[in-house]
Amino acid sequence: MVKDLNNIREDFPILNEIVNDEPLVYLDNAATTQKPRQVVQALENYYYHDNANVHRGVHTLAERATEHFEAAREKVRAFINAASTKEVLFTRGATTGLNWIAASYGEKVIQAGDEIVISYMEHHSNLVPWQQLALRKGATLKYIKLTDQGTLDMADAKQQITSKTKIVAIAQAANVMGVINPVKELAKLAHAQGAIMVVDGAQSVPNIKVDVQDLDCDFLAFSGHKMLGPTGIGVLYAKEALLLEMPPIEFGGEMIDFVNLFDSSWTDLPWKFEAGTPDISGAIALGAAVDYLNEIGMDQIQAHSHEIVSYVLPKLQAIDGLTIYGPQDPAEHTGVIAFNLDGLHPHDLATGLDMEGVAVRAGHHCAQPLMKYLGIPAAARASFYFYNTKADADRLVNAVLATKEFFKDGTI
Numbered sequence: 001m002v003k004d005l006n007n008i009r010e011d012f013p014i015l016n017e018i019v020n021d022e023p024l025v026y027l028d029n030a031a032t033t034q035k036p037r038q039v040v041q042a043l044e045n046y047y048y049h050d051n052a053n054v055h056r057g058v059h060t061l062a063e064r065a066t067e068h069f070e071a072a073r074e075k076v077r078a079f080i081n082a083a084s085t086k087e088v089l090f091t092r093g094a095t096t097g098l099n100w101i102a103a104s105y106g107e108k109v110i111q112a113g114d115e116i117v118i119s120y121m122e123h124h125s126n127l128v129p130w131q132q133l134a135l136r137k138g139a140t141l142k143y144i145k146l147t148d149q150g151t152l153d154m155a156d157a158k159q160q161i162t163s164k165t166k167i168v169a170i171a172q173a174a175n176v177m178g179v180i181n182p183v184k185e186l187a188k189l190a191h192a193q194g195a196i197m198v199v200d201g202a203q204s205v206p207n208i209k210v211d212v213q214d215l216d217c218d219f220l221a222f223s224g225h226k227m228l229g230p231t232g233i234g235v236l237y238a239k240e241a242l243l244l245e246m247p248p249i250e251f252g253g254e255m256i257d258f259v260n261l262f263d264s265s266w267t268d269l270p271w272k273f274e275a276g277t278p279d280i281s282g283a284i285a286l287g288a289a290v291d292y293l294n295e296i297g298m299d300q301i302q303a304h305s306h307e308i309v310s311y312v313l314p315k316l317q318a319i320d321g322l323t324i325y326g327p328q329d330p331a332e333h334t335g336v337i338a339f340n341l342d343g344l345h346p347h348d349l350a351t352g353l354d355m356e357g358v359a360v361r362a363g364h365h366c367a368q369p370l371m372k373y374l375g376i377p378a379a380a381r382a383s384f385y386f387y388n389t390k391a392d393a394d395r396l397v398n399a400v401l402a403t404k405e406f407f408k409d410g411t412i
């Protein structure tokens with residue numbers, strides 16, 4: 001059954017908070033989303049009724065905890081349409097997943113003279129691991145340019161991806177300018193040159209339907225907390241054939257088959273990569289988050305973002321002195337809009353908005369090379385999710401106008 005978006009705000013008690021004497025308008029969803037009761041209840045149920053370590057005990061609670069933990073893996077598998085749960089690894093988040101790829105696949109495959117291709121719009125989590133791998137190995141890191149509209153320059157992508165390329169790593173949805181990148185096409189370009197395709201799905205998996213088999217990506221990393229789940233849990237999807245060849249990254253309990261005094265062997269996928277006690281409650285609650293998203297439907301979530309961005313973008317564009325980074329066409333945006341107001345530091349702008357109860361993020365958004373590329377030190381960013389309304393969008397516009405008026409004689 002599809003949930004009615006008009007009634008879902010009751011599931012998110014935090015949306016009733018009062019901030020600076022105003023009802024909260026939470027527009028920092030690209031940083032982390034709020035959690036519905038169903039997700040918090042999954043945590044509570046687990047700790048009140050099922051808490052035990054997984055894959056170890058033969059007692060009933062241990063079996064129950066293992067069953068729920070592995071059921072969550074199956075929910076995630078179906079959500080991204082992976083071929084098997086062997087391909088779904090629980091991590092701490094997108095950052096951990098991307099680091100694991102660099103530390104395991106990258107360490108094994110990359111050699112001096114090889115090339116790794118990313119873009120100027122990458123989050124530091126999909127940049128620094130590749131930069132450091134390239135430095136360690138004497139490989140070259142190459143950047144795909146952006147168009148004037150802030151989208152990926154696909155003509156340049158075709159130039160940058162060559163027979164020397166071993167890894168292409170790109171965000172499917174950008175965290176600053178909100179564009180969706182054609183990762184399916186990039187995967188084709190990468191594969192044609194014998195390279196693998198890594199997709200940073202931190203901003204896409206929460207917002208659009210992602211099908212790893214359709215994209216034909218080799219890896220997809222994402223975070224639970226940006227899709228209604230708790231912090232501390234994330235997922236790395238990888239094709240089974242690659243995981244079979246990759247060495248584990250961490251060693252210890254849960255990931256071994258046999259341990260001898262001077263050598264050891266590894267257990268099956270996916271557990272070979274999950275050393276130690278995992279975030280059991282986090283995984284189970286992520287499963288509840290996936291259930292919740294499925295009840296709404298990713299198509300409805302995407303359509304809602306489009307509707308709200310189509311509503312608010314022209315209103316923001318009409319504000320004198322306000323610059324919006326990235327595409328000016330709502331059709332090319334996820335729910336993310338980055339902007340600056342002339343003469344005002346984005347931190348002052350965000351503080352002004354907070355005074356009106358409107359929560360946005362300001363700063364470099366973990367994308368310093370992008371800020372340099374755009375020639376700005378920082379930006380404010382409003383990011384909408386399916387529980388935001390047009391009234392929230394109006395509150396943002398009015399708060400920007402009020403802040404502009406407040407600072408009209410310069411910052412104090």
Ligand code: PMP
Nearest residue numbers: 093094095123125171175202223
């Ligand atoms: N990639 C992108 C595009 C992101 O937006 C983020 C989070 N801001 C990350 C990676 C890293 O996610 P996490 O901090 O949850 O590991």
